[in-house]
Amino acid sequence: MKQKTYITSDHVVSALANLPQLVFEVTDACNLHCKYCAYGELYDDYDCRENQIFPIAKAIRLIDYLAGYWNSKINTASKRNMIISFYGGEPLLNFSFIKKIVHYVEDEINCPHFHFSYSMTTNAILLDKYMDFLQQHKFHILVSLDGNEANTSYRVDKGGNNAFSKVVANVDKLRAMYPDYFSQYVNFNAVLHNRNSVESIYCFFKDKYDKIPQIGELNDVGIRQNKKDEFKRTYKNTQESLHQAEHYEEIERDMFLNTPGYKSLTLFLHRYSGFVYQDYTDLLFDKQSLKYIPTGTCLPFTKKMYVTVNGKILPCERIGHQFALGRITDTGIDLDPESIASRYNDYYAKMESQCVHCKNRQACIQCIFNLEGIDDKPVCHGYMNESDFKHYVNQQMRFLEQHPEVYQEIMEKVLTL
Numbered sequence: 001m002k003q004k005t006y007i008t009s010d011h012v013v014s015a016l017a018n019l020p021q022l023v024f025e026v027t028d029a030c031n032l033h034c035k036y037c038a039y040g041e042l043y044d045d046y047d048c049r050e051n052q053i054f055p056i057a058k059a060i061r062l063i064d065y066l067a068g069y070w071n072s073k074i075n076t077a078s079k080r081n082m083i084i085s086f087y088g089g090e091p092l093l094n095f096s097f098i099k100k101i102v103h104y105v106e107d108e109i110n111c112p113h114f115h116f117s118y119s120m121t122t123n124a125i126l127l128d129k130y131m132d133f134l135q136q137h138k139f140h141i142l143v144s145l146d147g148n149e150a151n152t153s154y155r156v157d158k159g160g161n162n163a164f165s166k167v168v169a170n171v172d173k174l175r176a177m178y179p180d181y182f183s184q185y186v187n188f189n190a191v192l193h194n195r196n197s198v199e200s201i202y203c204f205f206k207d208k209y210d211k212i213p214q215i216g217e218l219n220d221v222g223i224r225q226n227k228k229d230e231f232k233r234t235y236k237n238t239q240e241s242l243h244q245a246e247h248y249e250e251i252e253r254d255m256f257l258n259t260p261g262y263k264s265l266t267l268f269l270h271r272y273s274g275f276v277y278q279d280y281t282d283l284l285f286d287k288q289s290l291k292y293i294p295t296g297t298c299l300p301f302t303k304k305m306y307v308t309v310n311g312k313i314l315p316c317e318r319i320g321h322q323f324a325l326g327r328i329t330d331t332g333i334d335l336d337p338e339s340i341a342s343r344y345n346d347y348y349a350k351m352e353s354q355c356v357h358c359k360n361r362q363a364c365i366q367c368i369f370n371l372e373g374i375d376d377k378p379v380c381h382g383y384m385n386e387s388d389f390k391h392y393v394n395q396q397m398r399f400l401e402q403h404p405e406v407y408q409e410i411m412e413k414v415l416t417l
Helices: 009-017 056-070 091-107 127-136 164-177 179-185 198-209 225-234 238-243 248-258 260-272 280-284 337-355 386-402 406-414
Strands: 021-025 080-087 114-122 140-144 186-191 214-216 305-307 312-314 326-328
Touching: 009 056, 009 337, 021 056, 056 091, 056 305, 056 326, 080 091, 091 114, 091 127, 127 140, 127 164, 164 179, 164 186, 179 186, 186 198, 198 214, 198 238, 198 248, 214 248, 238 248, 238 260, 248 260, 260 386, 260 406
Parallel strands: 021 080, 021 305, 080 114, 114 140, 140 186, 186 214
Antiparallel strands: 305 312, 312 326
């Protein structure tokens, strides 16, 4: 049977030429041993951690390969901001890699259509050693910290000691040395679990740093079979935790898009209001006639490219390493747009029989790669029948009735950016 075509190799090539973010897993080594780490004992969908560092020659090989696309006629932007991001493990354990990449991007390659900026997710244990360089190059820094000392008790070093005091000391030093930089470029990422709450996380960062943190739930994909009970004990739902707060409406309003309610309403308005356009060319097309692609999976490389320390190329750091779309080899880049498109088309075809009947398919956020059984008979737990969809719409309308002022704010400050 001939494979149905949802996307083509041209879509993949166009995404490579207009890539918004390139993320390197700088090293798989880490100086902490966080209990819930996505590369830790609870999960099994990642490559074995072997304290490796990313070879600079392979990273440069990839950048040169991509620069060929960036400088081609397929690139559609007169000036695009490209974010080069550094991830781990703990990226500052391989600081020489970061420094060399920044130097190469700024001094060695010529991409007139791109402006490069930098970001990094770090546990801040080594932040004091490298803050001058990070400030000089205006790195956007996301510090991982789960709130106060008790909240952070899952974030421990190899000896089992809470990392809180070291992290806070380094963050405080950065703020004292570079207050303007800290205000504009530094933020925090907290993991929600059974030793903290949305309220305790929010209050800690608001009171101490006047920052609104990002709060994420534990990843519920790729859990080891023998760790599922432990995962359930550790996991906490963001919405439930928020609504348990004494002043949850004030917290929710202040956190805005960092809360499930506002995120859900924003997506609803984006997909169903009929008043949102991505750009001026959107005005030329009848949205109802556009081709539907099953699930809410990002098309490959339209959001980012993630490269593991082993050289595997993936569309995102949030999916299992078994879904690599390509690889950096010792001699080149093994990345076949035709093969990638075919693989996605195969996945889409497996989901279409469910998606075509889902009443919320227009606003689906389900990633194919986070479905169990994707290579056999995947089942989407976000599927909505008529009754489910009515309940979903009623929730959004109720939220708007309770917060009438947010419609204009979302439409003007979020959807038109």
